[in-house]
Amino acid sequence: MKNIILTLLAALLFAVNAQAKLNVVATTVDLASIAKEIGGDKITLATLAKPTEDPHFVDAKPSFIVKLNHADVVIEGGAELEIGWLPALLDQSRNEKIVAGAPGHVNCSKGVPLLDVPATLDRSRGDIHAAGNPHFAISPVNGKIIAQNIADAFAENDPANAEAYRANLKIFTTALDAKLAAWQQALAPFKGRSIVAYHDSWPYFARDFGLKIELFLEPKPGIPPSPAHLAEVILKMKEENARVIIVDPYLNRRTADTVAREAGATVVPVTQFPGGLKGTEGGYIQLEDYLVNSLAAALAEKK
Amino acid sequence: MKLKNLLGVSSALCLCLNTAQAQETNEVEQLKQQLRQMQENFDRVQREQAVQISALTEKLNSLASQQSAEAEKKKLEAQLAGELAPAQTSAPPPIFSKSWSPSAPITVARAGSAYMNMSFDAMMTAGGSTAADPSSQLQLGDHDPVKNGFSLRNAEIALDGAVDPYFKGFANIVLKLDKNNQTEIELEEAYAQSMSLPGNLQAKAGQFFAAFGRQNAQHPHQWAFVDAPIILTRAFGPDGLRNIGAQGSWLLPLPVYTELFLGVFDGQGSTMFGFRNLGDPDASGKNRFHGRETLNRGLRGPQDLVWTPRIASSFDLTDEQTLVVGASAAFGPNDTGVDTGTQIYGVDLYWKWKAPDAHEGFPFVSWQTEALYEIFEAGADAAAPMPLPVEILRDWGAYSQVLWGFKPRWVVGLRGEYADGNHGAFDANDVFRGERERVSPVLTFYPSEFSKIRLQYNYDHGAQFGDAHSIWLQLEFLLGAHGAHKF
Numbered sequence: 001m002k003n004i005i006l007t008l009l010a011a012l013l014f015a016v017n018a019q020a021k022l023n024v025v026a027t028t029v030d031l032a033s034i035a036k037e038i039g040g041d042k043i044t045l046a047t048l049a050k051p052t053e054d055p056h057f058v059d060a061k062p063s064f065i066v067k068l069n070h071a072d073v074v075i076e077g078g079a080e081l082e083i084g085w086l087p088a089l090l091d092q093s094r095n096e097k098i099v100a101g102a103p104g105h106v107n108c109s110k111g112v113p114l115l116d117v118p119a120t121l122d123r124s125r126g127d128i129h130a131a132g133n134p135h136f137a138i139s140p141v142n143g144k145i146i147a148q149n150i151a152d153a154f155a156e157n158d159p160a161n162a163e164a165y166r167a168n169l170k171i172f173t174t175a176l177d178a179k180l181a182a183w184q185q186a187l188a189p190f191k192g193r194s195i196v197a198y199h200d201s202w203p204y205f206a207r208d209f210g211l212k213i214e215l216f217l218e219p220k221p222g223i224p225p226s227p228a229h230l231a232e233v234i235l236k237m238k239e240e241n242a243r244v245i246i247v248d249p250y251l252n253r254r255t256a257d258t259v260a261r262e263a264g265a266t267v268v269p270v271t272q273f274p275g276g277l278k279g280t281e282g283g284y285i286q287l288e289d290y291l292v293n294s295l296a297a298a299l300a301e302k303k
Numbered sequence: 304m305k306l307k308n309l310l311g312v313s314s315a316l317c318l319c320l321n322t323a324q325a326q327e328t329n330e331v332e333q334l335k336q337q338l339r340q341m342q343e344n345f346d347r348v349q350r351e352q353a354v355q356i357s358a359l360t361e362k363l364n365s366l367a368s369q370q371s372a373e374a375e376k377k378k379l380e381a382q383l384a385g386e387l388a389p390a391q392t393s394a395p396p397p398i399f400s401k402s403w404s405p406s407a408p409i410t411v412a413r414a415g416s417a418y419m420n421m422s423f424d425a426m427m428t429a430g431g432s433t434a435a436d437p438s439s440q441l442q443l444g445d446h447d448p449v450k451n452g453f454s455l456r457n458a459e460i461a462l463d464g465a466v467d468p469y470f471k472g473f474a475n476i477v478l479k480l481d482k483n484n485q486t487e488i489e490l491e492e493a494y495a496q497s498m499s500l501p502g503n504l505q506a507k508a509g510q511f512f513a514a515f516g517r518q519n520a521q522h523p524h525q526w527a528f529v530d531a532p533i534i535l536t537r538a539f540g541p542d543g544l545r546n547i548g549a550q551g552s553w554l555l556p557l558p559v560y561t562e563l564f565l566g567v568f569d570g571q572g573s574t575m576f577g578f579r580n581l582g583d584p585d586a587s588g589k590n591r592f593h594g595r596e597t598l599n600r601g602l603r604g605p606q607d608l609v610w611t612p613r614i615a616s617s618f619d620l621t622d623e624q625t626l627v628v629g630a631s632a633a634f635g636p637n638d639t640g641v642d643t644g645t646q647i648y649g650v651d652l653y654w655k656w657k658a659p660d661a662h663e664g665f666p667f668v669s670w671q672t673e674a675l676y677e678i679f680e681a682g683a684d685a686a687a688p689m690p691l692p693v694e695i696l697r698d699w700g701a702y703s704q705v706l707w708g709f710k711p712r713w714v715v716g717l718r719g720e721y722a723d724g725n726h727g728a729f730d731a732n733d734v735f736r737g738e739r740e741r742v743s744p745v746l747t748f749y750p751s752e753f754s755k756i757r758l759q760y761n762y763d764h765g766a767q768f769g770d771a772h773s774i775w776l777q778l779e780f781l782l783g784a785h786g787a788h789k790f
Contacts, residue, residue, distance in 0.1 A: 050622060050659060052659050052660040053659070053660070053661060054661060054662055054663055054664070056663070057661065057662075057663050057664040059625065059655070059657060059664075059790055060787065060788065060789055060790045061617070061619065061625050061790050062560035062562075062615075062617030062625075062627060062790055063559070063560055063617060063618075063619045063625070065554065065560055066554075066557075066558065066559065066560045069503065069554055083787065084787055084788075085787055086787070087786065087787045088786070088787040088788060088789050091471060091496070091498075092505075092554075092789070094500070094503050094504065094505050094554055096498070096499045099498060123751070123753060126751075127751065127752065222663070222751060222752070223751070224711060224712070227379075227380045227381075227383040227384040227387060228380050230379075230380075230383050231376045231377075231379035231380040231383060232376060234379055235372055235375065235376055235379070249660045250660045250661060250662045251662055252662060252711075254387075255387065258383060258386050258387060259383075262379060262382070262383070
């Protein structure tokens with residue numbers, strides 16, 4: 001009996017303790033990983049999209065409604081990344097704290113200079129994004145802005161731990177800065193080299209590291225590759241000496257392999273999300289390490 | 304004085320001479336300059352021509368190489384087409400041989416900076432049936448093809464957005480062409496939904512689809528087939544169960560998604576098919592429903608409203624599999640008698656598997672099933688052409704559909720349906736009663752998220768009409784920003 005009471009008390013204490021933590025839900029794993037760096041043990045963290053999944057096409061599962069219902073803070077990439085599924089979930093979550101515009105709703109694209117903002121909205125050019133390219137989080141330079149946005153939101157929603165969040169932000173930013181210099185150095189020999197991507201998800205990464213990622217296997221965003229377009233890409237690859245093709249886990253690897261064979265290139269599996277590939281589970285910095293190292297190796301090999 | 308003059312003259316002469324000399328030197332200089340300029344010009348022209356020559360040579364070379372590049376490209380293209388085509392058709396089948404989901408490929412939305420999302424969605428059908436008039440017995444849904452040949456039964460203007468911090472607003476205005484291609488208009492939905500009620504509650508009010516089962520509340524462009532399931536058109540009529548009313552829902556504070564709904568509707572009209580619905584006029588102008596002359600009994604109290612409770616629950620079986628189950632009911636009076644009532648019960652199930660590394664939501668397999676049971680207390684009509692007694696009409700039916708999104712943009716599906724009921728005195732003339740089966744394979748191609756092309760075959764069998772075959776080809780396009788879909 002005494003044991004039961006003790007257990008119950010412990011459970012109660014745990015529940016109280018758990019409640020004291022800031023309950024955070026992130027849409028994608030990259031944002032979750034940065035949130036973890038900032039929040040540390042002051043937060044509980046849940047992620048909606050799987051790291052291997054196309055972030056534009058996540059199912060609005062009812063279980064996500066429950067997660068969002070309990071959340072103090074929701075972190076989204078924004079810039080239309082999650083527009084096909086998050087708004088319906090937020091509507092159903094019955095959680096005033098996290099609706100768009102509320103303090104508990106963090107839009108990480110805030111303050112990020114977005115690239116590829118279309119001058120006119122015209123879907124004959126494919127599935128374009130009105131706000132600009134939403135795949136900005138993969139850039140470590142933007143990673144710092146995201147971390148700042150998240151730290152600000154945590155501090156605002158949990159003022160008692162504001163100091164801790166700011167301290168963590170400083171640690172993370174310092175680490176990222178040091179790493180950024182090393183990464184830039186690692187990729188410096190390949191400045192200006194042309195790399196081929198399946199989908200136009202990498203303009204920010206290319207900018208950070210002086211690479212040129214302007215050839216895509218997709219003829220237009222969201223339109224699958226056609227042989228005619230691929231033939232054109234292969235010729236351009238030969239012209240520009242582009243010998244590396246990067247492919248996300250959720251994209252068609254077979255197409256990339258075929259093009260690589262024709263163009264004498266090599267396919268490098270990449271991911272924008274920690275855990276999307278083996279060896280990237282450790283979080284944002286490990287993911288960038290992985291990307292820089294595998295790209296540097298492939299570029300060095302395919303001179 | 305003279306000498307002075309002489310000196311003056313001679314000095315003047317000297318000056319003249321000097322000037323003449325200077326003029327000579329200037330001329331030489333000018334000539335030299337001219338020569339220099341000519342030489343420079345000559346050099347420049349030579350340089351320019353050299354540049355032109357080299358540019359032309361380059362152009363000539365590049366043209367020649369382009370021609371060969373063009374040939375090379377054509378060759379590569381053919382080769383790639385060859386290499387990619389068999390690879391794609393031999394893609395390994397998913398682990399599960401059955402299931403599907405129509406909503407996934409069109410999780411569409413592009414919110415801009417406007418105050419609301421605005422979209423226009425048009426669906427048209429071409430095809431034909433062995434029945435001369437498919438709408439009389441086969442295709443009873445209001446968005447179904449209405450005749451052999453071309454039909455356009457759903458051109459929908461959808462608006463949604465936040466009204467203020469307290470409400471979201473939704474409106475669906477549907478235009479459609481009747482059998483004579485005359486335009487009909489209908490306010491399909493117009494409702495406000497609360498955004499900030501306490502206690503996990505949510506309310507909505509206006510004209511909207513009742514939360515009954517799975518497909519009733521979905522708009523045709525989310526459907527996986529060209530037409531509405533038979534049992535839904537029997538229980539809810541051609542338009543689906545929708546009316547003006549209010550609904551409260553409560554998200555239970557549980558670790559698994561469980562939501563309770565309670566709707567209350569005015570209950571009058573053809574969109575409340577089995578309830579206070581006057582039915583259609585006969586040759587003599589009398590309104591009849593299930594053969595009985597209806598009486599407009601009006602609303603006498605809350606007992607004459609239509610009440611629709613529902614419970615739904617969802618489980619993530621694995622990271623890749625989600626299950627949603629629900630049970631619904633609708634209770635209310637009907638217009639075939641003074642004190643006659645209707646009860647409808649339904650259960651629904653939706654299961655979906657999506658690959659962990661799905662590209663644009665593919666591949667996936669989904670399975671959707673609904674079963675309904677209706678108890679309709681029909682009043683007596685002794686004055687009917689064939690006298691009709693008081694009787695309880697019991698109807699039941701189910702449909703089950705499996706979709707397989709086998710590669711990006713392609714979905715193949717199969718639906719099987721069955722509906723039947725107890726014997727009623729008016730059955731022989733009642734297209735909404737009697738035994739009926741239908742089997743419908745379907746193939747849908749999504750050129751993008753915003754368009755689709757669908758081919759469906761229906762094998763129909765009914766106690767009233769025997770066998771029937773239909774083929775329908777559907778085209779849908781969507782313009783503008785469309786709100787995100789629920790699961």
